[in-house]
Amino acid sequence: MRLSLTLVICMCLLSSVLGNTSLCANRCLIAYDNTLPCQCNDACPNYGNCCSDFFSVGCDTAATSSCYDRCLVPYDAALPCQCNDQCSSFGNCCSDFNNANCPSVHSGGSGGALTLTEFAEDLWSSDTNRISSSRYSYNRGTYISNTGDKVDRSSGDLFTYFDQSILNGATFAPFYDLLDNYITSEGVAESFTAAENAEIDTFLDAIFATTVMGKTTSYLMAEGLVTSESDLRSKMETMWFSSYKRQTSGDSSGFEHCFLGEWKSSTAVNGFHNWIQFYKEENEGDINYFGYVEEANPNLISLQFSWGSSSRVKTITSMMFGASPEFEMAMFTTCFLKHKNARCNFTLDGSSVAIQTYDMSSNTNQVGSAYFAV
Structure with a gap:
């Protein structure tokens, strides 16, 4: 006793x-x-x-x-x-x-558990699919001091050279295949064929085969945010590719909004934060580049353009040149899971960087927006 x-x-x-x-x-x-x-x-x-x-x-x-x-x-x-x-x-x-x-x-x-900065820097150095600046070039054009003016201040295109073999890359090719699967205008419900759904699976297969996604899985497991690679993939399928409502049921998704962009109305553009999509649309004659708002390291730019018509303007957007699809998906996903609806601060290549994410109020497990806050 x-x-x-x-x-x-x-x-x-x-x-x-x-x-x-x-x-x-x-x-x-x-x-x-x-x-x-x-x-x-x-x-x-x-x-x-x-x-x-x-x-x-x-x-x-x-x-x-x-x-x-x-x-x-x-x-x-x-x-x-x-x-x-x-x-x-x-x-x-x-x-x-x-x-x-x-x-x-x-x-x-x-020497211990990774901070977000250590994770981001490790991912940056591990991104073997990142594109060297020798394979593309751009002319930032004229500085825009007032984005509300919506005036074309740059006479030429943004991209002055683009190595087409980039689009044949291990993760770039399946990413590029997704870019024609969506209806550009909000307010029109998306409908996916079996082939288009298979392209999503092929893309996820490709990025999950990379070191970048392997390290992302390990980091998020250590943070208690996922339980396994299959759990992370399942979460990413929901947060990025499940359709939701912006103007009508099933007319948008996180992937479409962030990486492709959408016509919000006859005068406005939503989302659109990817350099490959910008090249594609500009190369096809559907984008008129207005000029840049800010540049930052590493390889970040914010800019203005019209898309599809002279009156449909994206007043300011940001993108990272050279970034691989898996790197952006990994960092956006990580910041969404760790710091949803807030700025996610870290360093990349020694420079201070922030990513802003938002969820959809109708479903907090789906990405409403994610972008580099330049």
């Missing part, structure tokens, strides 16, 4: 030290742990497995006072503390700056 009582006392003391694993007090933003009854990280609201006090103890806003997924993000005066490589000099680092391995991220690796 004495031994049992001693054991109970010891277990109570241990529980007091470690904290209640059914609550988020002192556990905000800790990594996913499937041995725990509930979670306290920034993904749990999406999966419905947050502890009961997740919001009351402030875990939903803790990220702004933490370096969780913010290592090397540029200075932001709106935040209470910073996580860049200069905060130590200015005395404004977040309290977990060192614990979050931010200094080692800057120097090239933490």
Whole structure:
């Protein structure tokens, strides 16, 4: 009896030290742990497995006072503390700056679980299908200071050279095959043939055969956001290729909106964030390039153009030249799963980059939009 009582006392003391694993007090933003009854990280609201006090103890806003997924993000005066490589000099680092391995991220690796920046940089270096700038060239044309003017300020096309063999690449070819499977105008329901559905499967087969998607699967499993490669593929089929309503039932999807773009009306364009689609449409004479709004590293540009008619203008869009289909699908998917409806900050090739994602209010598991926030 004495031994049992001693054991109970010891277990109570241990529980007091470690904290209640059914609550988020002192556990905000800790990594996913499937041995725990509930979670306290920034993904749990999406999966419905947050502890009961997740919001009351402030875990939903803790990220702004933490370096969780913010290592090397540029200075932001709106935040209470910073996580860049200069905060130590200015005395404004977040309290977990060192614990979050931010200094080692800057120097090239933490030796532990990957941060979002480490993952993105690893993916960037692993993207063997990324296209060298020697295989295409472009003329950014005239700078546009006011996108609301909707005036063509550049006399020529955006692309001045494009190596056609790019379109025969292992993942580019099945991606290109998808570009003629969609009705451009919103408000018209999509209808897919068996052959077109097979092309989606072929595309997913191709990208999941790459190192990029292999590493994405491993990272998202470590984050507790997917359970296996088949789980990730199933989620991507839903979030990117399942049809939903923009103006009428079944007239849009995440893939169509983000990678191909849509005619929202007789005067506006929605989505359209892919460089291969831009080349295709410009090469076919359906795009008139107006000029650029901003450029950023690596290989990012925001620009304006009309599509299909002189009055149907995309006032500003962004795209990454040279990016492989699997790299964009991997980064957009990761940011959608980790930071849905928010900016996803990291570095690529040493430069600060952000991706913005949105879901569809009618179905939060489907991508409403995803793009590089240039």
